[in-house]
Every structure is written in structure tokens, then in C-alpha cells.
Amino acid sequence: MARAKKKAGEINSSSMADISFLLLIFFLVTTTMDVDTGMKRTLPPWIDPTEQQNDVDVNERNVLKVNVARNGSIMVGTEVYRANDLNRSAGHSRLSREVYNFLVDADKSNKKDVEIDGAMYPISEGLVSLKADNESKYSVYLQVQDELTYAFNLYRDDISRLVYGVGYNELDDIQQANIRKAVPMKISEAEPNDQTKK
């Protein structure tokens, strides 16, 4: 204000705010904060159809067959489920409760064990064989997958409480891996063995 000598005038920086505002608005608009979420699965390795197939021997008793038909109805074992049997009320859907009960029952007849902290625990033998008609809708298929996952997670939670005394989500990574070993998520996504042979 009261400088003695005025040399080269300073650059007017009042437009700086405007420029940065412009940039800010640009980044505000272009930013997408979404994180990728999804349901993880592992596919079985490819087996050449010409090769001799040696199917893994599983006890029929430990396999629950789930079939998704093209009209959206679902066969679970010998029973027919409708779309609303997938909807949850009070935390469970009819399907997830059924699969959970199956997992609890299937556990009894096995021989293999996994060692967790020096103690032996049986490995869950329950296997869900999921088949879907080629014309069935993906949204139904994924909803079925969702309920199956939920049933497995419920059972993992049970085993976790049995082994560690707390729920599965409160365990650290190593403990969770142990529980996953004891309760592997055995969902077999069967290949299409019907009309459209690929």
C-alpha cells in the first residue's frame, strides 16, 4: 500500500481462483468413486472332451442338486422353489435355509480333517451342484448364487464360533483362511451337457 518504490507490478492472481474452480468442477464431474464389487468364484480347469474323464467320487448324500429352469422356477433336490423363495425375510430365504440345513447335515459323514491350532476339525463335505437352463435369466441365476453363498457364509460363521468363539467376520486373515479350509465353498457350476454342446 505504501511502498516506497514500485517495481514491476505483481501478476494479478485474482483469476487463479476462477481457474482452479474450473479445474475443480471438471474433476468433480469426471470422478467416479465406485469400487468394483462382485461375487468371486473359481472355475474348474478345462478338461478336453476327448480326454478320459475321471470324475471325482462324491457321496450322493453330500450333494445338493439345484436346477434353475428357464421359467425361473428352481428345483432344489426334489422340491420346486419359486422366485419369492429367494427373497429374504427375517434374514433368511427359503432357499438359503434349506442349503444351510443341508450343509449342517452333510457334515456328519466325512473322514478328512483340517488342523486348526493343534486341534482337528472335520472338513465340510457339502457340495452344491448348480445347473441352469441356457435360457434362464442371469439375474435369477445370480440370486441363487447369492443365496448359496449366504448359506455357506452362515455355516462358516457357525464353525468359526465353534473354533474361535467369535463370528467369521471378526477373525483375522489367517483364521479366516483356516475356516475357509474347514468349510470350502463347494458350488459346482455344472457344464452344459445338453443340446448346445460347445
Place this chain on the structure above:
Amino acid sequence: MAKKGKREVPAMSTSSLPDIVFMLLFFFMAATTMREVDPLVTAQLPKAHEITELDKKNLVNIWMGKPLVSSSEDKGDALAIQLNDKTQEVGDIQNFIGATTATKGMEPTQIVVNLRVDKDATVGKLTAVKQELRKANALSISYAAMKNE
């Protein structure tokens, strides 16, 4: 500096405004990830409860959905597959996985293939894609889904 006779309430200083704006700017610049590929298909993802967050580093996206207008002239088929920035056929998936893993310097078994499938798609199409993935030895997959509240 003012030569006013009587002092009024001074105007609010706006000199820190640029600083604040810059701070916000840097935040958004750091948080922004530019979309690498233009969508050619619309895939309305289904909703699910039991989903997990996926690590972006080893994620490879495959879109399956209705083709957008520009590319749908000769396609009588209602479902298109998008790999990177073009719509391709099921048979191209093996090459795509090979090329992608080569550029990433990873083995096919190390990547997670994120299947962004439209909820109205049929399971048959999905199965065909999964078979190709098995042939390409890309066995870790994920069904992309939105959180169901």
C-alpha cells in the same frame, strides 16, 4: 489502505479461497481414475448381498449386454460381448486373455476376470464365456453385482 472516514465491517477476506479450492482440486485429482474404455454395451448389473470388493490391480473386465445403437446394425443378437474397446465374439476371449495377461506380465491364473453381465442376459451365453475362460486357464472369475440394501 482505505480512506473511508468511518470504519464499517470489513469485507470478508477471500484470499484463502484459492487455497481451499486448490485443496479440493488436488483431492479430486488424486481420487479420479479416468475411465479407460468407452462402453459399447449397456450392462445393467444385478443386485446381490454376498459380494466383496475386488482388487483393481489384477482385474480384467468383460462386458456382456445390449449393444448400444452405434454398433447394433448388423447384430440380430440381443447380446454383445465387449473386450477392451470393441465388441467381439465369444471365440475371441482366449486371445484377449492371452494379450491382456501378456501386457500385465501376469499368468492367466493370477488375474480375476470380472464378468459384468446384464441382468437380463441368459445363462447360456454366460456359460459359453465361462467355457472359453476355462480354456484360457483364467479360472478366477467374479460376477459383478451391485450391493443389495
